[in-house]
Amino acid sequence: MKRMRWVPFIAVQLFLTTVAYGLVVPASATAQTNRVSPHMAVQLLVDNGDAQKTARVGVLFDLEPGWHLYWRNPGDTGLAPDLEFTFEGNPAAKPGALRWPAPVRFDGLGTGLASYGYANQVLLAAPVRDLANISMVGVEADVLICADECIPVDFELNRAVPTGNAISREERALFDRYEARVPKAASALGFDIEASYTRSALRPGDAFEGAVTVRSCDANQPDCDWRRPGDSDAFIPDAPTDEALDFVFVDVVSHPEDDSVSLLRFRADVDPDLEAPLSRLAGVLELVGRDGAREVVAIDVSFPGAAPGSASSAIAPVWNRGVGPSPESGAPASEASLLYVVLLALLGGLILNGMPCVLPVLGIKICSAAELAGHDPAGLRRHGFAYLGGVLGSMAALATVVVLLQSAGSSVGWGFQFQEPAFVAVVAAVVVLFALNLFGVYEINLVPSGLGQVGAQTQGTTRSFFDGLLAVALATPCTAPFLGTAVGFAFSSGAPMILAVFLAIGVGLALPYVVVCLVPGWARFVPRAGPWMLRLRAGLGFLLLGTAVWLVWIFGRVTGTDGQTALLALLVALSFGAWLLGWLQAQGHPASVALGALGLLLFGAFAINQIDLKPVAGDNAVEGDWQVFDPTDIRNALREPRPVFVSFTADWCITCKVNEKGTLSDERVLAALQQGGFATFRGDYTQRDEAIRAELARHGRAGVPLYLVYDPNSPDAPAVLPELLTVGGVLEALRTVHAAGRTSLMPAARTIEHTSQAL
Amino acid sequence: MSETRRSPHVRSPGRSRIAAVAAVVLAAFCFDATTALAVEPGKKAPDFRAEKLEGDGTLGLSDYKGKVIYLDFWASWCAPCLKAVPAIEELRKEFPASKFQVLAVNVDKKTKKALKFLARHPVGYPSVADPKGDIPGRFGVEAMPSSYLIDQKGVVRYVHKGFRDGDLEEIRNEVKRILR
Numbered sequence: 001m002k003r004m005r006w007v008p009f010i011a012v013q014l015f016l017t018t019v020a021y022g023l024v025v026p027a028s029a030t031a032q033t034n035r036v037s038p039h040m041a042v043q044l045l046v047d048n049g050d051a052q053k054t055a056r057v058g059v060l061f062d063l064e065p066g067w068h069l070y071w072r073n074p075g076d077t078g079l080a081p082d083l084e085f086t087f088e089g090n091p092a093a094k095p096g097a098l099r100w101p102a103p104v105r106f107d108g109l110g111t112g113l114a115s116y117g118y119a120n121q122v123l124l125a126a127p128v129r130d131l132a133n134i135s136m137v138g139v140e141a142d143v144l145i146c147a148d149e150c151i152p153v154d155f156e157l158n159r160a161v162p163t164g165n166a167i168s169r170e171e172r173a174l175f176d177r178y179e180a181r182v183p184k185a186a187s188a189l190g191f192d193i194e195a196s197y198t199r200s201a202l203r204p205g206d207a208f209e210g211a212v213t214v215r216s217c218d219a220n221q222p223d224c225d226w227r228r229p230g231d232s233d234a235f236i237p238d239a240p241t242d243e244a245l246d247f248v249f250v251d252v253v254s255h256p257e258d259d260s261v262s263l264l265r266f267r268a269d270v271d272p273d274l275e276a277p278l279s280r281l282a283g284v285l286e287l288v289g290r291d292g293a294r295e296v297v298a299i300d301v302s303f304p305g306a307a308p309g310s311a312s313s314a315i316a317p318v319w320n321r322g323v324g325p326s327p328e329s330g331a332p333a334s335e336a337s338l339l340y341v342v343l344l345a346l347l348g349g350l351i352l353n354g355m356p357c358v359l360p361v362l363g364i365k366i367c368s369a370a371e372l373a374g375h376d377p378a379g380l381r382r383h384g385f386a387y388l389g390g391v392l393g394s395m396a397a398l399a400t401v402v403v404l405l406q407s408a409g410s411s412v413g414w415g416f417q418f419q420e421p422a423f424v425a426v427v428a429a430v431v432v433l434f435a436l437n438l439f440g441v442y443e444i445n446l447v448p449s450g451l452g453q454v455g456a457q458t459q460g461t462t463r464s465f466f467d468g469l470l471a472v473a474l475a476t477p478c479t480a481p482f483l484g485t486a487v488g489f490a491f492s493s494g495a496p497m498i499l500a501v502f503l504a505i506g507v508g509l510a511l512p513y514v515v516v517c518l519v520p521g522w523a524r525f526v527p528r529a530g531p532w533m534l535r536l537r538a539g540l541g542f543l544l545l546g547t548a549v550w551l552v553w554i555f556g557r558v559t560g561t562d563g564q565t566a567l568l569a570l571l572v573a574l575s576f577g578a579w580l581l582g583w584l585q586a587q588g589h590p591a592s593v594a595l596g597a598l599g600l601l602l603f604g605a606f607a608i609n610q611i612d613l614k615p616v617a618g619d620n621a622v623e624g625d626w627q628v629f630d631p632t633d634i635r636n637a638l639r640e641p642r643p644v645f646v647s648f649t650a651d652w653c654i655t656c657k658v659n660e661k662g663t664l665s666d667e668r669v670l671a672a673l674q675q676g677g678f679a680t681f682r683g684d685y686t687q688r689d690e691a692i693r694a695e696l697a698r699h700g701r702a703g704v705p706l707y708l709v710y711d712p713n714s715p716d717a718p719a720v721l722p723e724l725l726t727v728g729g730v731l732e733a734l735r736t737v738h739a740a741g742r743t744s745l746m747p748a749a750r751t752i753e754h755t756s757q758a759l
Numbered sequence: 760m761s762e763t764r765r766s767p768h769v770r771s772p773g774r775s776r777i778a779a780v781a782a783v784v785l786a787a788f789c790f791d792a793t794t795a796l797a798v799e800p801g802k803k804a805p806d807f808r809a810e811k812l813e814g815d816g817t818l819g820l821s822d823y824k825g826k827v828i829y830l831d832f833w834a835s836w837c838a839p840c841l842k843a844v845p846a847i848e849e850l851r852k853e854f855p856a857s858k859f860q861v862l863a864v865n866v867d868k869k870t871k872k873a874l875k876f877l878a879r880h881p882v883g884y885p886s887v888a889d890p891k892g893d894i895p896g897r898f899g900v901e902a903m904p905s906s907y908l909i910d911q912k913g914v915v916r917y918v919h920k921g922f923r924d925g926d927l928e929e930i931r932n933e934v935k936r937i938l939r
Contacts, residue, residue: 077838108838109922115838149902149921150837632879 030162031060031171036155039064040145044138044157045123047175048131056175057085057095057137058125059157061118066147068119071103073239073283075115079144079152083124088136095126101181102284102296105233109148112635116236123178131161183284183298191216191227193299195281200313201306205272207697211263211319212285212299213255220259227287228252229264230294232716237283244271244278244305248716255319263319267698267716270305277305313497338497345486345501349508352475355654358509360543361471363536364438365464365513384517386461388510390468395506396499398472403495418652419688421558425567425608427473428551431544432571433578434470438541440534441575442582468510474547475509487702550654557651557686559611566611574604625674629683629692634710637679641712643737645678648692648706650685655723656705663725672734711737797899800916804830804909805897809887812865812873818887820913823860827937829930830907831863832900833886835872840904841880843922848882850931858938860884864894866903906930910937 031043041062049055061069070078087093101123103116131137138158145151186193192215199208212235217224229235232249246269255261264285270278281303286296306312353362365387369380418424436442490501548571556564577600584592627633629646637644647664649656663669673680683692685704696706699720707721707730719733798804808819820828831847833840851861861884867873868890877886889895898907901920908917908930917933919926 074836077836077841079836106838109842111838111842113838113841144836146838147921148839148923149904150834150839151902 030168031159033062034155034157037145037151037153039067039147039151040069040143040153042141042155042157044159045125045171045174046131046137046159046161047172048162049128055128055131056125057128057139058099058123058175058178059083059139059141060121060123060174061143062121063119063145064147065120067145068106068117068147069122069143069145070115070117071236072098072100073116073237073242075106075117075242076113077108078115078117078146081124081141081143083126084140085126085128086138086140087128087131087134088138089134090130093128093130093134095128098124098126099179099182100124101178102183102286103236105236123174125175125178134161136160181296183296186285186297186299189295189297191287191297193285193297193301195301195303196315196317196319197304198315198317199304200315201304201310202270202278203306203308203310203312204270204274205308205694206270206312207267207694208270209265209267211265211317212281212301214262214264214285214287215260216262217260225290226260227289227295228262230286230288232264234264234286235266235283235299236285237281240278241280241282241303244274245269245281246271250716253319265319269694269698274305277307278303279305311495338500341486341490341497342500342504345490345504346508346511348486349475349505350511352505352509353512355475358471358475360540360547361467361474362512363540363543365467366516369513369516380517382461383464384514386464387468387471387517388507388514390465391472391506391510392468392503393465394469394472395502395509399495399499399502402498402502418554418650419558419686421555421563421611422608424551424555424558424652425570425611428548428555428567429571429574429604429608430470430473431548431551433574435541435544435548436575436578438537438544440537440582442578442585471509472506490702554652554686563611570604570607570611573607574600577603626680626682629681629695631691631695634679634681635715638710638712638715642677642679643712643734644681644708644710644718645673645734646681646683646706646708646710646718648683648685648696648704650704652686653704659705659707659725663727663730666727668727669730669734672731676734676737678734709733709737797901798897798907798915798918800918802915804907804913804915806913807894807897809864809889809894812870812886812888813877818862818885820862820909823862824913825911826857827854827859827911827934828909829859829861829934830909831861832866832895832898832903832905833863834866834903835876836867837903839922841876843904843906843926844876844880844882846922846927848884850927850934851882851884853931854934854938859934862887864889866890866892866895908933908937 031045033041033043035041043060043062045056045058045060047056063069070080072080074080083098085095101118103118106115106117107113108115128134136158137160138156140154140156142152142154145153193212194215195210195212197208197210199206202208212229214227214229216226216228229252232251234252235247235249237245237247247266248268249264249266251265253263253265255263279302280300282298282300284296285299286294288294352358369383486501486505490498552564552567552571555567577596581596581600584596626647629648634644634646647660649660651657683689683695685692685696696702696704699706699708705723707725708718709721710718719736721733722729804820806820808817808821810817820830829847829850831840831843833844835841847861847863851859863884863886865873865886866889870888870890873886873888887894895905898905904920904922906919907915908919910916916937917930919930
């Protein structure tokens, strides 16, 4: 009997020990402080409400200095608290949604990762409709607290519901205090907040710019109680927005045309793996007032998320490009901006004629035109239109390929075809065969006729049509000024814009020859046809062979020495085939000639297919002081702080090579980079690289070259240099990095200066 | 004053209660399995085997016999863990692979964020995935990151919790001490 008395004694001791560990808290009508972790104490609070207030339950977290827990969207790191309330006496009772006070931002211990949450103290509460029949409230909680280590904490709390007026004034005051910190909807507070974007539809993988617009009143008016976003960290996104978009917030500026509107501008990328389009941009926004008082509001505005392949057109709002509609309208780009881009494309196409890629074709066409100008002006016009048709037809085909690739989810940039070794091999073969034709090794003559009349035969408008195709094939890797901007705009727009820009480039490309064909009387300035034309054709043939050398070099850079040798062997074989064709032509056997030509084409196609076209690993060796492009290394350099210069280039990009051999090798530029302490990075786009493509797209470019100058004071808004560099221009850009201003893509706005005060 | 003599066969009620409380407290310590099982320096590291986080196959401590191992527990939700990653990579490169290796255990319930982090910050050492948290349980991990320096015989020689500026130097010195 005596021993039986030990049983309840031990049971009580076990219970008390369990309580001492804080795993389960006994019921009490008053809040108890429980140290559930060495770094955190918690209390379960209950407000049984009254006629004016709904009942509320909540957990009060008290954290040691340096520790924090997380918001409902924890950010890049962290875990949101999980609280599950239980109600004894009425198991069907359910609390409303948790009320989340405005979070603060944590910088991730210098990792650059942002997280959101609470330090010191926070109450996470939920409304409850009716506590009348409930005797006990409980909560099961999983929270993560972090400082320079992270500790998951699980605990359970229970508490008897206080009856009547038993709730303490302090407890109710805590509920009220933290309820006041829950961001209210901006519209409920009378703020007019919207967002605008630089695209009409935003698909997975799209890069864009945007602005959260806050309409207040004119700050210049003395009675205006204005509100503006606090700074570029003013917006904290909610989870769906944060998961779908990768933001870089740039600055807060006034609208260039309306001082009552302030803009929190940002750049962003849509997650390429996003499965469901985002339809709302939501989060909390900190506003600061005239007196420095800060207020956090909840915003929930529309976002034009779209599925992959959807049509999307670019928008040029006034706060971004200086032309276009007001940010609120979100209307498509104005006709003026479209016309501007099309004109740029036309001009770029015109300049392409001067590039070494295209010049041989143009030279040959003009020589041919000189032959015809004197005796067959009508035929000359037909050649002009045939050439134009060839150029426009191939540009339309190229535009169609780009649209199809984008619809299929592939990301392409300008010059993408030169990242395909097969294309390079085909173009090299065509160029060599064309050069041999100019040397007279064989003739391309689809209309049977006798040979021997050098330079005096009309070879048919079909020949001019194919010359147009060849001109486009050779033009694409050459980048001319203005083309980068126009093509970048096109690539980020929908199919109609891509087609319009490509056709405009084609018109510019064909324009010199078409003008020559249409304008009478110019031929009198050209010497009479004669042996000099043979020498000119041969000279242009050698220019084409120079182009072939360049193409073989590109091929070798991508596929290695073995691939390059195989291509050279193929070109020799094709040259032999061309000579054979010429011999058959000289024998006067049309059928044999046709068969020979067909055989040559088939052999070429077969042989190219046999070459190992697999790209070899890119050459990532650091050359001199240039480092391989890496966004992390760039961020680290900017944090040191060091200014940064980034060059995006490709082996097939002639403009890039001109810049590298010229301006970027100039002693003055090299000295300025060294004396300025610049970290220099090079992004090689010779082969496909998604990271580089995304970075180009972020700056509105579809291809290379692209040159960026970063100021550590403005790490998110680098200066973008022109495609064709000049020594003076580069030196000026490097100098301004250290000046107060910075070169920006958004020059039309002014930065708001305001005084902030600690609360 | 009179003395009260007690029979030597009757125990004092007070002493019996203290014994009961001590037994209960001892049992209560047993409830805290984590404390009881926490692997401390001098103890043999529990072996384990788990699927690689990237690529196919499994990895375990037994694959590193005869080498000094730096075992690091991390998760994508843990900022100090992510801060430690480049430092650990730097440490790994400082010592010959034949003598020193790093093995990480990722405890994310869903590995997408962890893989995304590693794609942006590639390292030369492997991670295994343990979404259920079995391996940290065996080591008695309470905080993240937690790292264990295990010598060539499989004995834990050093435990490190959290990651702060200057920690790399301390860890490096411990590795050098073991490798001497």
